[in-house]
Amino acid sequence: MEILKKVAIIGSGICGAYLANALAAKYEVYVFEKARGLGGRSASKRQAETSFDYGVSYFSIQDLDLKSFLSGALFHENIELLDRKIIKLDRNDKENSENQIVESFPERTARENTEGGVWEQSTEALFVSKPYGNSFAKTLLKDIKNIFLETRIYGVVKENAGNVVEPRSLNDSKYKLILENAAEFDVDFDIIISTAPAEQTAQIYSKYDDLVKSLSTVKYNPAFVLMFSLKQSAAVFLSPTVSDGISKIRDADILKIKNSIIEEIIFNHKKPLRYSSTPAFVIKASKSFTETNLEMEHALIEEALLNEFFSIMGFDLDSMPELGFKHLHRWLYSTSNNNLEEYVDLRLENLQDCDMISRDDKQESLFLKAENEEIYAVGDYIFEGGENAGIEDCDQGLGTCGVEASLLSARALAQFFLDEQ
Ligand SMILES: Cc1cc2nc3c(=O)[nH]c(=O)nc-3n(C[C@H](O)[C@H](O)[C@H](O)COP(=O)(O)OP(=O)(O)OC[C@H]3O[C@@H](n4cnc5c(N)ncnc54)[C@H](O)[C@@H]3O)c2cc1C
Structure with a gap:
C-alpha cells in the first residue's frame, strides 16, 4: 500500500480549507484550528x-x-x-x-x-x-477526516531536535507540532503549512528566521x-x-x-x-x-x-x-495592508521582464517557504519582502479581495505540491 506523505494545515479558513480539499487525494491531510468552529474570518x-x-x-x-x-x-x-x-x-x-x-x-x-x-x-x-x-469553508472540508478543533498550534519542531541524529536528507524531514503546555501532537508530519494570519504564523514558525523576517513586515x-x-x-x-x-x-x-x-x-x-x-x-x-x-x-x-x-x-x-x-x-486582523491586485500585477510585470522566468516561478511568488525545509506559509497577505502597496482601493469600488487573495495563494501552493508528484 502506498504510504502518503502527511501534511499539517494550520487554520480552517478559506485558505486552509482550499488546501485541504486540493491535497486530500494525494496526501494524508490534518487540519488544526484553534477556534471552536470552522471558517476563520469567514465567520x-x-x-x-x-x-x-x-x-x-x-x-x-x-x-x-x-x-x-x-x-x-x-x-x-x-x-x-x-x-x-x-x-x-x-x-x-x-x-x-x-x-x-x-x-x-x-x-x-x-x-x-x-x-x-x-x-x-x-x-x-x-x-x-x-x-x-462559513459554509464555503465547510463545504471544502466536508470529506476531511482529521480535523482538530480548539487545537491551537504553538510551534513546530523537527523530530529528534536537540538530539544527535543521523543527518537527514530534505525529503526525510519530519516535523512535530507543539500544542498547549509544550505537548507534542503525536504524528510526524512531512509538510507543515500555516494559513494563520502573518503575525500568528510568525509565532508558530519562530525558529525559522527567514520566514519570521518576511512575515513580520505584514500589517493588518x-x-x-x-x-x-x-x-x-x-x-x-x-x-x-x-x-x-x-x-x-x-x-x-x-x-x-x-x-x-x-x-x-x-x-x-x-x-x-x-x-x-x-x-x-x-x-x-x-x-x-x-x-x-x-x-x-x-x-x-x-x-x-x-x-x-x-x-x-x-x-x-x-x-x-x-x-x-x-x-x-x-x-485584530481583518484585511492585510497589501494590495493584492497592485501587488500581483506588479510582481507579474517584473517577472515578465525576465526572460528566464516560467509560470511556476510566478506561482511560487504567491506563497512563502522556509529555506531547506518543508515549511510553508500562505494567506491573503501574499507578498515578498513585505512591500505594502497601500490597500485603500483594493475594493475597486464594490467588492473586496481578501478571499481571492487567500485562494490564489492557496492554489499556487497546491499546484506546487501536485506538480511535484
Ligand atoms: C470584518 C471582516 C470583513 C471582511 N470582509 C471581506 C469581504 O467582504 N470580502 C473579502 O474578500 N474579504 C473580506 N475579509 C477578509 C477575509 O476574511 C480574509 O481575507 C479571508 O477570509 C482570509 O482567509 P484565510 O483562510 O486566509 O485566513 P483566516 O480566515 O484568518 O484563517 C486562518 C485560521 O487560522 C486559525 N489559526 C490562527 N492561529 C492558529 C494557531 N496558532 N493554531 C491553529 N489555528 C490557528 C484561525 O483561527 C483561522 O481560523 C474580511 C475580513 C474581516 C475580518
Whole structure:
C-alpha cells in the first residue's frame, strides 16, 4: 500500500480549507484550528432564528479558473453569485438625504450561466456563501477526516531536535507540532503549512528566521463589527412618510459609506437562505474609528455606531426601532495592508521582464517557504519582502479581495505540491 506523505494545515479558513480539499487525494491531510468552529474570518454567528456573517460578507473573484471552480458542482448549494443593490453614501452631506447618495447601483442579474458552465460576472458582481458565511469553508472540508478543533498550534519542531541524529536528507524531514503546555501532537508530519494570519504564523514558525523576517513586515487593519437585529418586522423600514433618498437607502442590500464612523452596512437578512423574520444588520466601523477606539469600552462603541446607523437610516431619537440581539466583535486582523491586485500585477510585470522566468516561478511568488525545509506559509497577505502597496482601493469600488487573495495563494501552493508528484 502506498504510504502518503502527511501534511499539517494550520487554520480552517478559506485558505486552509482550499488546501485541504486540493491535497486530500494525494496526501494524508490534518487540519488544526484553534477556534471552536470552522471558517476563520469567514465567520458567522447564529442567534435564535437569525444569523450574522461578521467576517467576510461578499467576495469578488476575478480569476477565471477560480470562478469556474466556484461554479462547479461542489458548491452548487453553498455559493451564489448575487443580485444586489449597493448604494454609496458620502456623509459630508448628511443633512440632505438625497445629496448623500453619491452613486447608486441598480439591482442587476449578476448570474449568467454560459455554455461552459462558468458564471459570467460583471465587475461589480459579488459571490456570497450560503446559508452561512462559513459554509464555503465547510463545504471544502466536508470529506476531511482529521480535523482538530480548539487545537491551537504553538510551534513546530523537527523530530529528534536537540538530539544527535543521523543527518537527514530534505525529503526525510519530519516535523512535530507543539500544542498547549509544550505537548507534542503525536504524528510526524512531512509538510507543515500555516494559513494563520502573518503575525500568528510568525509565532508558530519562530525558529525559522527567514520566514519570521518576511512575515513580520505584514500589517493588518483591525475592525469593529457590530451585529444586531430589530424587534419589529421589516415593515418598520417601509414608512411612506420618509423622503425618496431615505427610502432608497432603507431598501439597499449594502451601503458603502464615506466620511462616517461606519464604513459599510450589510442588510444580512436579505442574503440568500437567511430565514430571518426581523431585519438583521452587520455594520463595519471605519478604519480610523476602529484604530482610534481600539481599547474603548464596547458599550460606548456600540452606542456611537448605532446612533450613526439610525441617523443614516433617517430615524430620529423618538422613532428608533427597538433592538433584539446585539453583539460587538473586535477583529485584530481583518484585511492585510497589501494590495493584492497592485501587488500581483506588479510582481507579474517584473517577472515578465525576465526572460528566464516560467509560470511556476510566478506561482511560487504567491506563497512563502522556509529555506531547506518543508515549511510553508500562505494567506491573503501574499507578498515578498513585505512591500505594502497601500490597500485603500483594493475594493475597486464594490467588492473586496481578501478571499481571492487567500485562494490564489492557496492554489499556487497546491499546484506546487501536485506538480511535484
Ligand atoms: C470584518 C471582516 C470583513 C471582511 N470582509 C471581506 C469581504 O467582504 N470580502 C473579502 O474578500 N474579504 C473580506 N475579509 C477578509 C477575509 O476574511 C480574509 O481575507 C479571508 O477570509 C482570509 O482567509 P484565510 O483562510 O486566509 O485566513 P483566516 O480566515 O484568518 O484563517 C486562518 C485560521 O487560522 C486559525 N489559526 C490562527 N492561529 C492558529 C494557531 N496558532 N493554531 C491553529 N489555528 C490557528 C484561525 O483561527 C483561522 O481560523 C474580511 C475580513 C474581516 C475580518
